[in-house]
Amino acid sequence: MSYTTIVVDKSHPAQFSTIHSAIDSVPANNQNWVIIKVKAGIYREKVMVPKNKRFIALIGEGMSNTKIIWNDHENLLESATFHLLADDFVAVNITFENSYNHAEILEGNPIVPAAAAVVSGDRASFYNCSFYGLQDTLWDDEGRHYFKDCFIEGAMDFICGNGQSLYENCEISVIDNQLEPNVKGFITAQRRSSATEGTAFVFKECKINGNGTAFLGRAWGPYSAVLFYKSYLSDVVEPEGWQPWNAIGHEENTMYAEQDNYGPGSDTSKRVRWMHKLDPSTLQSYTNLSFINSDGWIQSQPTSSG
Numbered sequence: 001m002s003y004t005t006i007v008v009d010k011s012h013p014a015q016f017s018t019i020h021s022a023i024d025s026v027p028a029n030n031q032n033w034v035i036i037k038v039k040a041g042i043y044r045e046k047v048m049v050p051k052n053k054r055f056i057a058l059i060g061e062g063m064s065n066t067k068i069i070w071n072d073h074e075n076l077l078e079s080a081t082f083h084l085l086a087d088d089f090v091a092v093n094i095t096f097e098n099s100y101n102h103a104e105i106l107e108g109n110p111i112v113p114a115a116a117a118v119v120s121g122d123r124a125s126f127y128n129c130s131f132y133g134l135q136d137t138l139w140d141d142e143g144r145h146y147f148k149d150c151f152i153e154g155a156m157d158f159i160c161g162n163g164q165s166l167y168e169n170c171e172i173s174v175i176d177n178q179l180e181p182n183v184k185g186f187i188t189a190q191r192r193s194s195a196t197e198g199t200a201f202v203f204k205e206c207k208i209n210g211n212g213t214a215f216l217g218r219a220w221g222p223y224s225a226v227l228f229y230k231s232y233l234s235d236v237v238e239p240e241g242w243q244p245w246n247a248i249g250h251e252e253n254t255m256y257a258e259q260d261n262y263g264p265g266s267d268t269s270k271r272v273r274w275m276h277k278l279d280p281s282t283l284q285s286y287t288n289l290s291f292i293n294s295d296g297w298i299q300s301q302p303t304s305s306g
Contacts (some may be wrong), residue, residue, distance in 0.1 A: 003033035003057075003302060010041045019047050019058070019068065028052045033302050038094065040065035046072065049121070051085040057302055060094035063130040063151065067095040073114040080115040080139065087143070089124040090303050101134035111156065115139045119163065123297040126150055133158060134175070140165050140201065144292040155212055157189035160220060164199045166292050167206055174210035174236045184238060185214035189245075191221035192255075200225035200255065202286050208265065209234040217256060219247035225255035227278070229287050237265030242272050259283055 007014045008022045016022040022036045033055045040061045047068055049056055060066030072079030082096045100114040113136040122143035130151035131138045137154035140163035147166070152159060153173040174185055187208070192199045201217075208216075208231060215238045217226045224247060241258070244251045251274040258268060259278060268275070278286070285291060289298070 009039035057090040080118040082117040097132040155185040160189035162191040174212040176212040188217035189220040190224040206231040218243040218245040233265030239270035
């Protein structure tokens, strides 16, 4: 595999002192992998990977060491701390954070959408990355995505969008929404709009915990699709599990399923009646890596081993 390596280091002499300047240096319509090694530090900048800059890998020095932080809000496409438009992308060992909804910034105002990351490209993978926010933390917008060994924190619709995505061995942290008391949170807001779309959020062998309370999801799109499989669900999960939102009156069109989970939040006796039970063949089609990787793109990436 042919690739070029460049270095970002804000503290010592290097090729680049900012991440966006390193991305700017990648040629348009690039055809070979560019490894951008991001040294430890807090990078207070907004980072965007344009659609014509494929084959970029951002490699940090640990999610507690390499952090990208910004504090914008409202228009998600313009305000996200990190916005991926290009196909063929990898991130490893990096934290993405939108700090806008922190109490000291809001000063008592209601929380607003403030994405840490918007992922709109196809064939994108994230290994050992963390995403911090409160509402719309991770906008898993569109395309096939793989999140492995990641940490995602939020309170309201904090994994949202219409991606075809597998989350494997990730930790999902529901934080107490102290800014809006008595408002229940939602982990997912999946946006599938028709039965013919192949999109869904699949959580495989994940851990759901935190100090707040939340539903597993609500239907941003009328055919919203989410599966929790072999995952630990703590008592942060609301007993009903799911809410219809934009599928009210047509709840049966959604595909919300839970299979082989454990923990105090995994009791399905009080779940909504329209939750699905998947047959073994359908379950395997969602939980196998081929759900997102039928053409083997993950193995072709430079850090596919994680």
